[in-house]
């Protein structure tokens with residue numbers, strides 16, 4: 756059971772150098788893999804390629820052995836929950852209730868199930884009581900938790916988080932870390948963690964992949980890969 760990125764090459768403009776060149780990586784279910792590297796090395800681009808927001812010029816991305824090339828964004832989104840670097844951009848509904856229900860409705864779930872799952876995941880993200888709130892009035896951290904609640908409610912096989920701790924204080928970081936551990940242990944979710952936060956990575960990642968070919972000083976670990 757894995758998500759395999761196989762020899763992908765991607766450039767934004769034809770004549771520009773490739774952001775990723777023949778890049779390969781495997782993400783297993785049940786493990787948290789950190790994707791590290793200095794600014795501009797293509798971490799966010801890799802996330803967008805996995806999600807199908809961008810298409811590689813060469814190479815393929817396989818989910819459980821199946822090439823996702825022809826999959827729609829919605830199909831990918833159901834299997835891989837994506838929390839963008841700026842989660843506020845992912846929110847489009849006018850209430851918290853509608854935001855979390857959207858994906859569940861699109862997946863064809865019954866109203867009763869949608870109500871139950873919404874309640875469960877809003878509670879998990881400490882957003883109970885916010886159901887009628889206008890999402891744009893939420894704080895940065897609350898918006899991120901709303902996106903996370905919406906994504907987790909879909910019970911995806913993988914989670915892809917782009918710099919998830921950048922706007923969180925120490926307490927919220929710890930809570931996010933606990934939440935990720937729970938999701939991984941309880942459901943065997945595979946977590947792809949794009950992050951600069953070395954303390955968070957040290958604590959929560961099983962394995963690390965470095966883009967840009969160098970180690971930014973985190974010490975040696977048997978599972979490190981340099982690309």
Ligand SMILES: Nc1ncnc2c1ncn2[C@@H]1O[C@H](COP(=O)(O)OP(=O)(O)O)[C@@H](O)[C@H]1O
Nearest residue numbers: 767768774792793794795796797798799800801
């Ligand atoms: N929409 C875009 N158009 C052109 N170049 C881009 C675009 N987005 C990112 N880039 C470039 O691609 C490279 C990788 O960016 P990015 O994936 O955001 O890196 P990271 O997330 O590791 O900081 C950078 O050189 C960046 O300037």
Ligand SMILES: [Mg+2]
Nearest residue numbers: 798799800840
């Ligand atoms: Mg980035």
